[in-house]
Amino acid sequence: MNMKPILCTVALLAAGAILSPAHADGRWAKTHPRRDQVNDRLQHQNKRIHEERKEGDLTKSQAAAMHKDDRQIRQEERDMAKQNGGHLTKQEQRTLNQQENQVSKDIGH
Template sequence: MTRIKLFSMAVLTLATLGTSLTGASAETLWQYNHPRRAEVNARLGYQNYRIDQGEASGRISPYRAERLHAEDRTIRYEERAMARFNGGYITPAEQRALNQQENVVSRQIGW
């Protein structure tokens, strides 16, 4: 084999090994479906539905709907960051903090 082929095979092997190592460090299904995370994410999903329904019915303006969706996205990013920091789950105190933020958005949605 030529040196170029050997080098290409080595690079390909290292690249494959690197992707399999990063896949192993991803969160497990249990961590993703942890009860506290699942509750927070289900609530965010329902709030997104309420925002969409409010916009469709005319109770919420398109601009206001976008702002509410942005607030929900911020809460979701914060939940993911907390879970990353804690090894795939959120603590009860973090869940309470996220629920308080969701309460604020919920009151802004109205109905």
């Protein structure tokens, strides 16, 4: 049996796994500076929502709606990063920050 075609197939499959979009969402990509900035803001907003809810400044439904908005922003961030090899462009970062600004204003009321 000729092993060369089998070894070539295995090598191609391994290369495909390394270069696949799933790899772009690995730990190294999450620390990209623009992704890190967006995700740090989302984490900070999550804490603010919890604090405002605990202090009685937000109702349970208001807090739930804000958490939902933040989850949608986080999902959008992940989707954008998948399209760019694990990174965000400056425009994508700007867009996500504008969305976060709206949620931030809602928390402050």
